[in-house]
Structures are given as C-alpha cells and as structure tokens.
Amino acid sequence: MTLADVGVFISTFVKAYVDANRTIEQETEVDFYVTENGIVIPKEYGSWIGTSRRNDLLNSVTDSDLKNAVNQLYRPGSIIGDGGTADSIRGENQTGLLLSNVGHTQKGAEMMTYLQRIINSNNLSSNDLKIAQELLLDLSSALGGK
Amino acid sequence: MRTITEIFLDEIPEIREKYYKYYKAELHDNAGQYVIWGVVLQPCIMELISDFDNNRDTLKRVFNFFEKMVTSNKEEIKEILMYSVLETLGDNPDVLTRVIPLMGKNTRQLTQEIEIFLGRNYNLRYFSNID
Numbered sequence: 001m002t003l004a005d006v007g008v009f010i011s012t013f014v015k016a017y018v019d020a021n022r023t024i025e026q027e028t029e030v031d032f033y034v035t036e037n038g039i040v041i042p043k044e045y046g047s048w049i050g051t052s053r054r055n056d057l058l059n060s061v062t063d064s065d066l067k068n069a070v071n072q073l074y075r076p077g078s079i080i081g082d083g084g085t086a087d088s089i090r091g092e093n094q095t096g097l098l099l100s101n102v103g104h105t106q107k108g109a110e111m112m113t114y115l116q117r118i119i120n121s122n123n124l125s126s127n128d129l130k131i132a133q134e135l136l137l138d139l140s141s142a143l144g145g146k
Numbered sequence: 147m148r149t150i151t152e153i154f155l156d157e158i159p160e161i162r163e164k165y166y167k168y169y170k171a172e173l174h175d176n177a178g179q180y181v182i183w184g185v186v187l188q189p190c191i192m193e194l195i196s197d198f199d200n201n202r203d204t205l206k207r208v209f210n211f212f213e214k215m216v217t218s219n220k221e222e223i224k225e226i227l228m229y230s231v232l233e234t235l236g237d238n239p240d241v242l243t244r245v246i247p248l249m250g251k252n253t254r255q256l257t258q259e260i261e262i263f264l265g266r267n268y269n270l271r272y273f274s275n276i277d
Contacts, residue, residue: 072184079265107229110178
C-alpha cells in the first residue's frame with residue numbers, strides 16, 4: 001500500500017463518516033480513530049497515534065549539541081508514537097508504510113553515532129547524559145526491531 | 147568520489163561560511179551524511195530562511211539543488227534530504243509558507259507526502275495556493 005493509497009483510504013473514511021451522519025443507520029460501525037490534530041486514522045494503525053514529546057525534551061536539555069540531536073530526531077505535531085525517529089522506524093517496520101526504500105532506518109543509525117559522540121565528549125550534565133543515553137537506547141531498540 | 151555535501155557546497159558556495167560555523171570536528175568528522183545534513187546544513191538553511199528577503203536568490207538555488215536531489219536516481223540521496231531537511235520544514239508554518247513557492251514540483255509533492263506521513267495534514271493547506 002503506497003502513501004497515496006493511504007490518503008485515499010483516509011479520505012474514504014472521512015467521507016463515510018460524513019455520509020454516516022446523514023444517511024447510514026445508527027448501528028453502522030465506523031472503523032477509525034481521530035487524533036488530537038483531527039486526523040482520521042484507519043483502525044489498524046490506531047495504536048501508533050501518540051503525541052510528540054519534542055518540546056518536553058527540548059525544555060529538559062541544556063547542552064546545545066544534544067538539543068540539535070533532539071531537533072533532528074523529533075518532529076513537533078507528529079502523530080507517530082512519541083514523534084521521534086525511533087517510533088517512526090518502529091511504525092514503518094510494523095505497518096509497512098514507508099515513504100522511501102529504507103524509511104528512517106539509516107537516519108536512526110547515523111544519529112546513534114552522533115549521540116554516542118556527544119556522550120563521549122563528557123560535557124553533559126547528569127540530566128543531559130541520562131536523556132542522551134535514553135535516546136540512544138530507544139534508537140538501538142527500534143533498529144533492533146523492538 | 148565527492149559526497150553530496152561537497153557537491154552542494156560547491157554549487158552554493160555562499161553557504162560554506164555558515165557551514166563551518168555549525169561544523170564541529172569532534173562531532174562531525176567522518177559523520178554520516180544524515181548527521182551532516184541534519185545537524186550542520188539544516189541550521190544553515192534555517193538561518194537563510196530567517197532572513198528570507200536578503201537570501202531569496204541563494205534559497206532559490208538551494209531549492210533547485212533540492213529538486214535535483216529529489217529526482218536523483220540514487221534513492222539514498224533523496225532520503226537524506228527527506229529525513230534531514232524536508233521533514234523539518236513543516237515544523238514551523240512560517241518557514242513552510244515561505245519556501246513552498248521556491249520548491250520544484252517534485253520537492254513540493256514529496257514534502258506534502260511527508261506531512262501526511264507525520265499526520266500534520268493541517269500543513270497541507272499551505273500548498274493549496276501553489277497546486
């Protein structure tokens with residue numbers, strides 16, 4: 001299934017919802033979720049809906065290099081898991097929905113190396129170090145299929 | 147063989163100064179292209195966009211280069227751009243609305259697909275005046 005197919009699929013569900021309110025009997029089951037952003041998602045992908053934790057992370061981190069890493073890894077407004085690259089990788093692996101051949105996999109692998117270098121710099125506060133290690137572990141887990 | 151970063155910097159030489167402002171040898175030497183594009187070049191491009199009127203010509207050439215990357219027959223070239231730069235443009239509607247008119251047809255299409263993928267469908271309205 002391509003992304004365009006998903007777009008058509010979602011549009012079809014939206015239309016079905018509107019039509020249901022007009023003409024279909026009340027017992028009709030509508031098989032989708034609606035996100036905080038008002039996006040309609042087919043039921044089978046409902047477990048992937050989440051809220052981006054980017055702002056929380058950016059507010060918690062003080063090191064500028066680690067902020068750059070968070071800035072690259074997390075998208076504000078993303079509804080895929082916690083909005084991070086690791087959850088994008090998990091989502092791509094489990095749903096098969098990809099925008100390209102390898103999706104976010106290569107980005108995740110290279111950002112792991114970057115995070116490791118930041119950790120190795122020994123310039124991080126204990127809180128930043130904890131977050132950097134958590135991000136590294138999350139990417140490692142996602143790339144390992146977990 | 148030259149990397150896509152080297153080709154980009156040769157084609158848009160005025161970015162080189164900004165590039166070295168963000169480049170840190172201890173973090174970026176021999177780093178992968180995703181790190182270079184995401185952590186070094188992406189901030190350069192955002193800096194150009196923040197002073198849009200004075201950098202319009204440079205940005206036109208930047209987005210012409212992006213169109214070549216998007217249509218490259220090497221999938222990894224397109225992916226580097228997608229996941230390091232294009233998916234960050236929709237983080238800020240002010241940025242997105244400024245750069246959409248500079249995008250080539252394929253870059254525009256791909257950026258819309260990225261926004262749908264991320265569930266940020268609210269950003270699609272900014273493309274409507276162009277399509």
